[in-house]
Amino acid sequence: MRRFFLLLALGISTAHAAPQTRICRLEVAAQVPLRNDALFLSIPVRLDGREAQVIVDTGSEGSLITPEGAARLRLRPDPAHATFLHGANGRGQLAPNLLVSSLRIGGKDLGGHSIPLGALPSLPDVSPPIIGLIGADVLSGYDLEIDVPHRKLTLWTVKLGSEACRQPPPWHSGYATLNARAEGGRLSVAFRLDGQNGWALVDSGARSHILSRNFAHRVGVSDAMLARDPGGITSGVDLNARWYHWHRFNRLELGTEAVDAANPAWVKPVLTVSDVRDGVDMLLGADWFARHDVWVSYATSQVFAMPEMRASGK
Numbered sequence: 001m002r003r004f005f006l007l008l009a010l011g012i013s014t015a016h017a018a019p020q021t022r023i024c025r026l027e028v029a030a031q032v033p034l035r036n037d038a039l040f041l042s043i044p045v046r047l048d049g050r051e052a053q054v055i056v057d058t059g060s061e062g063s064l065i066t067p068e069g070a071a072r073l074r075l076r077p078d079p080a081h082a083t084f085l086h087g088a089n090g091r092g093q094l095a096p097n098l099l100v101s102s103l104r105i106g107g108k109d110l111g112g113h114s115i116p117l118g119a120l121p122s123l124p125d126v127s128p129p130i131i132g133l134i135g136a137d138v139l140s141g142y143d144l145e146i147d148v149p150h151r152k153l154t155l156w157t158v159k160l161g162s163e164a165c166r167q168p169p170p171w172h173s174g175y176a177t178l179n180a181r182a183e184g185g186r187l188s189v190a191f192r193l194d195g196q197n198g199w200a201l202v203d204s205g206a207r208s209h210i211l212s213r214n215f216a217h218r219v220g221v222s223d224a225m226l227a228r229d230p231g232g233i234t235s236g237v238d239l240n241a242r243w244y245h246w247h248r249f250n251r252l253e254l255g256t257e258a259v260d261a262a263n264p265a266w267v268k269p270v271l272t273v274s275d276v277r278d279g280v281d282m283l284l285g286a287d288w289f290a291r292h293d294v295w296v297s298y299a300t301s302q303v304f305a306m307p308e309m310r311a312s313g314k
Contacts (some may be wrong), residue, residue: 198282
């Protein structure tokens with residue numbers, strides 16, 4: 001959950017070279033069914049030839065396998081590597097890694113990986129069971145189309161050659177284009193909430209929109225105000241507990257582009273407020289993905305979103 005350009009310095013010449021036609025090629029690398037179980041978005045994969053179900057997490061730099069999944073798939077430990085797992089609040093723990101010699105999504109073998117072992121709290125009780133997640137270390141080598149309304153995920157191979165690649169494949173009008181910044185193999189888009197500008201991590205692994213407590217303070221929402229809101233306590237991959245509250249804000253606009261029918265402003269949105277790390281102010285979670293066909297272009301640092309009502313006619 002993903003681009004390099006080579007610039008050649010040529011000698012000066014008085015002759016003009018004939019223009020060359022450069023073609024942008026988009027090819028399907030893999031396409032698999034996408035499940036939505038209470039906003040846990042998951043796909044089938046094969047790890048060392050064995051079938052498994054994993055969460056698609058564009059907000060995670062790396063992938064993860066649970067202890068139950070490692071036992072079920074009989075994966076071997078990787079004695080040469082370990083990973084420090086960070087939670088949303090910045091704390092974490094050192095985890096051992098597992099060796100996966102073949103990770104296959106659909107018909108595409110993505111090769112070998114060393115994947116950390118860790119717990120995923122609050123997983124849904126589904127069959128086949130979810131045994132982990134795949135993150136940017138696996139996904140960012142492709143453009144990723146997460147089409148929750150039509151229950152499918154597509155990996156696209158992008159061969160850059162022209163500005164044509166700045167647009168998605170055959171989508172007609174009615175979609176939003178969000179320019180993004182890339183960091184750690186992940187993409188973040190700009191947003192504006194109640195007069196303050198921030199950055200939102202495009203995070204299909206988060207089940208809702210999670211606003212950082214520090215950003216809530218910037219828009220005038222104090223801890224005392226949050227304490228009066230409903231909420232609870234949760235934990236992430238680091239297993240450290242953290243509080244969250246649901247607070248109603250006034251207006252949220254996504255992206256720096258004009259607000260229109262494809263990218264409307266959200267009036268009176270209720271957002272989850274909690275501690276958020278990663279240098280971002282909000283997590284743009286699976287509840288947003290669930291209402292769109294989302295194209296995450298790691299190749300061009302853009303995000304395209306087709307609203308659910310229009311996606312059927314794209």
